[in-house]
Amino acid sequence: MGRVLTLLYHRVRTYNQDTQLLSVTPKHFAEQLDWLKANYKIVRFDENWERIEGDAVCITFDDGYRDNFLTAAPILNQRQIPATVFVATGNIDTEREMWWDELERNLLLDKQYPKTFRLVDEMFGCVWDVVTPEQRVDLYYTLHWLMRHVDVNRRDQWLSQLQDWNGYTENGREENYCVQLRNLKNINTSIIQIGAHTVNHPVLSELAVDQQRLEIVKSKQFLETILGQPVITFSYPFGGMTDYDEETIKICRELGFFKVASNFPGIWETGEDLYQIPRNIVRDWDLEEFRNHLEVFWEGI
Secondary structure, eight states, X not given: OEEEEEXXXXXXXXXXXXXXOOEEOHHXXXXXXXXXXXHSEEEOTTSOGGGOOEEEEEEEEEEOBTHIIIIIHHHHHHHXXXXXEEEOGXXXXXXXXXXXXXXXXXXXXXXXXXXXXXXXXXXOOEEEEOOXXXXXXXXXXXXXXXXXXXXXXXXXXXXXXXHHHHTOOSOOOGGGOXXXXXXXXXXXXXXXXXXXXXSSOOOGGGSOHHHHHHHHHHHHHHHHHHHTSOOOEEEOSSOOTTSSOHHHHHHHHHTTOSXXXXXXXXXXXXXXXXXXXXXXXXOSOOHHXXXXXXXXXXXXX
């Protein structure tokens, strides 16, 4: 009987602003990897876990930030530790940020803002006071929640309204760019395995079945064209139990994905569902904090 603790990272970088707490510094990431390598068998996400005996750890990344390939990959390569990066393909080779980073850029930077923001929408509209930083943080979290529950076109329209409102015309912040094609083409495939993660990072359960299929198929096909090989793994955007549904799982089975990652705490054990693999989010913890959290992960507290 085997057990696999799958860890979920998003970013490895030295950061100034990290509203979603997605970043781990290179120092902490290296320390975490060294400790894992010294204490656990580390397995690939795309291998057959049914044959594993004892306890193992698997390392994954969501979203496909460029720092996964420029910062995290060299640290992984140096230690010969495998990881899977699930890539949302919509921002590949662009100067756009992920939509939550774009929301952050429009509301939370140190600059002068108008005193109110009016969102104009045919089904939803509201006016917020945003005089203080605290009010802008509140608006950030409000819009973040709302944007998770609207379609991609509406989400982009709201972001455009924010850009017009605060006068932003420049491209996104380079530190938040996503992967480039050359990063994907030059990866060490013995260390980094690429999985699909949709095109636009929507909540799949909010979409009609045909829209879900399109998001998943297009990301899979795009990556397969770039990599020149099948893409056999996938992770649900956001990945909570309400962020995908039975239709999502059915689509993933029909498309031939070997294994699919969710995003709720837990341990996978031999014989359990390969289409809802639990993962445990890692934050920017020093080694002591990391070890304490891993103990909690294993105990399922």
